[in-house]
Amino acid sequence: MNAQTVTVLGAGYVGLTTAALLAHAGYTVYVVEPNKERLKVIKTGRSFFFEEGLDEVIRTALDMGMLVPTDSYKKSVPESSVVFSCVGTPDNPDGSSNLTYVFAAAEETARHAKPGTVYVQKSTVPVGTGTRIEGKFEELNANLDYVSNPEFLREGTALYDTLFFDRVVAGGRNKAAVNRVLEIYMDLEKFRDHIAHIARVRIGARGDQYIATTLNSAELIKVTSNAFLALKISFANSIAILADKADADVVEVMDAVGADNRIGRAFLNAGRGYGGGCFPKDVSGLIASGLDYGVDLEIMHAAQAVNESMPGYVVDKLQDTLGEPLTGKKVAVLGLAFKAGTSDVRRSPGVAIANKLVAAGAQVITYDPQAHEEAAPDLRDGIDQVKTIEKAADNADAVVITTEWDEILDFEAHDFARLMKGKILFDAVNQYSSVEASTAGLTYVGVGHTT
Ligand code: UDX
Numbered sequence: 001m002n003a004q005t006v007t008v009l010g011a012g013y014v015g016l017t018t019a020a021l022l023a024h025a026g027y028t029v030y031v032v033e034p035n036k037e038r039l040k041v042i043k044t045g046r047s048f049f050f051e052e053g054l055d056e057v058i059r060t061a062l063d064m065g066m067l068v069p070t071d072s073y074k075k076s077v078p079e080s081s082v083v084f085s086c087v088g089t090p091d092n093p094d095g096s097s098n099l100t101y102v103f104a105a106a107e108e109t110a111r112h113a114k115p116g117t118v119y120v121q122k123s124t125v126p127v128g129t130g131t132r133i134e135g136k137f138e139e140l141n142a143n144l145d146y147v148s149n150p151e152f153l154r155e156g157t158a159l160y161d162t163l164f165f166d167r168v169v170a171g172g173r174n175k176a177a178v179n180r181v182l183e184i185y186m187d188l189e190k191f192r193d194h195i196a197h198i199a200r201v202r203i204g205a206r207g208d209q210y211i212a213t214t215l216n217s218a219e220l221i222k223v224t225s226n227a228f229l230a231l232k233i234s235f236a237n238s239i240a241i242l243a244d245k246a247d248a249d250v251v252e253v254m255d256a257v258g259a260d261n262r263i264g265r266a267f268l269n270a271g272r273g274y275g276g277g278c279f280p281k282d283v284s285g286l287i288a289s290g291l292d293y294g295v296d297l298e299i300m301h302a303a304q305a306v307n308e309s310m311p312g313y314v315v316d317k318l319q320d321t322l323g324e325p326l327t328g329k330k331v332a333v334l335g336l337a338f339k340a341g342t343s344d345v346r347r348s349p350g351v352a353i354a355n356k357l358v359a360a361g362a363q364v365i366t367y368d369p370q371a372h373e374e375a376a377p378d379l380r381d382g383i384d385q386v387k388t389i390e391k392a393a394d395n396a397d398a399v400v401i402t403t404e405w406d407e408i409l410d411f412e413a414h415d416f417a418r419l420m421k422g423k424i425l426f427d428a429v430n431q432y433s434s435v436e437a438s439t440a441g442l443t444y445v446g447v448g449h450t451t
Contacts, residue, residue, distance in 0.1 A: 001114040004028060006184070007080040009105045011038060011069070013277075014122055014151045015086030016047055017158040020054065023061035024195045025188040030068045030076030042069045050343040050370050053159045053199030060198055077112040082184065084120045084149075085109075091281055096288035097126060106133045110142035118177045119144045120170075122151045124226075124282060126289040127219040130172075145177035148215055150222030155276065156341025163192040164204025169211045171218025182210045223289070226282040227300055232267040233274050234303035237310055240270035240430075240448025244317070250448030251430055271447050272349035272402055272428040273310030275338030280307070280347045311352035314428045314447065315360060318398060321424055321445050327361030330421070332392035335403020335429075336368035336375040343370040345378055350402030353428065355380045357400075367392040369407055390419060397422035404429045413440035 004027055008019040011033035019031035033039045041048040045059035061067035070076055077083055087101040102123055109119060119137075121130060130148050137144050149170045153161040170181040189208065196203055213221065240250040250270045258265025274280070283304050290297040319326050338348040345351055350368070355378075358364045364383045368375065372385050379385070386392050389411050393399050399416055401408055413436040416425060425432065425442040430449045437444040444450065 001081050001117065002028070002079060003081045005080045006030070006082045006084065007032060007073075007076040008084045008086055009073075009109070010085070010087040010101075010123075011035075011042055011048075012086060012088060013049065013051065013155055013158055014153065015084070016042070016058070017051070017054065017153060017162055018084060018086060018122065018151075020057040020061050020067060021159070021162055021188060021195060022184065023064070023066035024057065024198070025184075025191045027184070027187070028066055028068065029061070030070055030080065032070055032073060032076055034071050036071070039069055039071055051158050052156065052341060053201050057159065057195065057199050073108045073112050077109050077117070078114055080113075080117065082118045082120060082180065083109050083113065084122050086122045086151075089123050089125060089281070089285075091284065094288065097124070097281065097285045099125060099129060102129065103133070103136065106136060107140065110137050110140040110144060113142060113144055115143035117144050118147055118180055120147045120149045120181055121219075122149055124150065124222055124278070124285070125219060126223075126285055126292070127216050128289075128292075130215045130219055134173075145172065145174040146215070147172035147174075147177050147181050148218035149181050150218060150225075152222070152225065155344055156339060159196075159199050159201045160204060163188070163196055163201065165208060167209040167211055169213060169218050169221050171213035171215045171221075173215060175212070178212050182212065185210070223282045223286045226278055227286045227303075229267045230274055230279040230283050230307070231299065231303045233269070233279075234306040236268040236270040237273060237306055237447070241313065243448035248448075249451050251446075252451070269430060270449070271310075271430050272314050272353060273307040275347040275349050275352075276344060277346045280304075283307075310447075311349050311356055314349075314353055314400065314426065315356045317445065317447070318357075318400065318424070318426050319360070321426070321443065322398065322422075325361065326357060329362045329397040330395060331357050331362045331364055332396040332399045333357065333364055333366045334368075334389060334392060334399060334401050334408045335405060336366055336379075337371040337403050337405075340403055340405045343374050345371050345375045348375070348378070348403075349428070351375055351378045353400060353402050354383050358382050365392045365396070368403065369405055390415070393419040395419070395421045398424035398426060400426040400428055401432055402428050404431050408432075413437045413442055417441050 007030040023029040089097040168185045243250040254268040333354040335350045417440040434444040
């Protein structure tokens with residue numbers, strides 16, 4: 001076992017980003033991925049998903065021999081002083097997190113690890129999971145130190161967020177093990193400008209905090225952060241619905257409300273609601289976790305219900321604006337990724353809106369610069385995917401912007417007006433220029449936003 005050798009289990013967004021970055025910070029990093037297809041892609045120096053700058057970091061780490069992709073625990077874990085678990089936690093049908101992979105990874109590590117190995121949980125797990133895993137280690141007679149190290153990176157800015165983090169949180173019973181984990185991030189910090197240069201990621205501010213906590217607090221910090229951000233979005237969307245009725249503008253409202261430093265402007269953008277692999281899952285996970293402890297987190301039920309209603313709200317508002325049924329109307333849905341900068345379509349509002357429109361009888365044409373392939377299995381029959389904005393907007397009765405890609409927000413309003421048959425530009429992310437749209441003769445519609 002070598003202090004400078006670590007293993008990362010799982011090559012998803014979190015695992016592959018962590019592995020590739022640590023490989024540039026003086027660590028030899030095994031990245032364990034059981035999926036043969038994915039492993040093959042990583043071995044060629046690429047990621048199997050789109051994330052700005054990541055391919056370059058993977059390729060250079062492989063060239064230096066510091067990143068070693070493998071499907072073998074036996075080869076990687078015994079060599080490593082620290083093992084990061086970044087395996088997936090899919091949803092159970094009841095909304096709780098499925099921890100099958102989390103436990104399987106911990107047990108498999110326990111079978112191969114040398115005594116004193118630090119086992120770091122980066123996967124998002126309900127509070128109390130670490131204690132259960134510690135119990136498993138004991139059962140298996142494995143002398144490992146468990147540390148919870150929640151991950152806060154966002155897809156699309158995964159490298160930036162990991163290099164220029166606001167805070168690193170680590171919690172566990174063994175203080176030395178917690179400090180060992182924090183030190184790894186301090187090492188990464190030393191190399192971050194250099195790595196940012198390789199990945200062509202902008203250099204960020206340095207206000208980093210290293211926060212050591214108890215095990216259960218660390219577990220709760222992750223879901224609490226995400227749940228609070230989700231709450232902010234649902235709150236903004238509730239106010240947007242009121243603004244629509246009261247003839248106010250939610251963007252003006254949130255600009256002023258968010259100018260209060262105690263509140264902050266971030267995550268108050270109203271629109272078609274949140275999607276992705278984290279917020280929907282973390283909110284339902286927190287609700288389920290609360291119930292396990294006999295606590296009903298009513299406020300989170302409300303956030304979830306508002307969010308789930310937003311794609312339907314957009315479709316209903318579009319129909320009201322049209323003033324006639326959607327049947328037979330040609331609607332272009334621009335954006336299938338759950339947000340810009342990623343090809344991820346998990347719980348994507350754009351996909352939900354496209355599916356609702358087709359269910360209402362509309363003829364739906366979609367466009368996304370990155371997410372075509374990933375969206376295909378989730379789109380209902382009858383939805384056409386095209387390769388350009390022009391093709392999508394051509395002859396459309398209405399255009400709905402569902403993801404804030406620059407390419408879509410920068411598309412000239414005059415060109416929409418020229419291509420379209422109808423006049424409705426529905427900006428479901430509240431970020432297209434309403435002035436340009438109106439000047440071009442389009443009817444601009446947002447979510448609680450008109451100006
Ligand atoms: C989130 C957290 O931000 C990150 O810290 C955590 O580690 C993982 O979950 P991510 O899901 O990648 O990251 O994306 P994020 O940028 O947070 O956006 C999530 C969703 O909320 C997107 O669908 C986005 O469009 C939506 N959103 C975000 C809004 O609708 N309004 C906002 O004001 C902000």
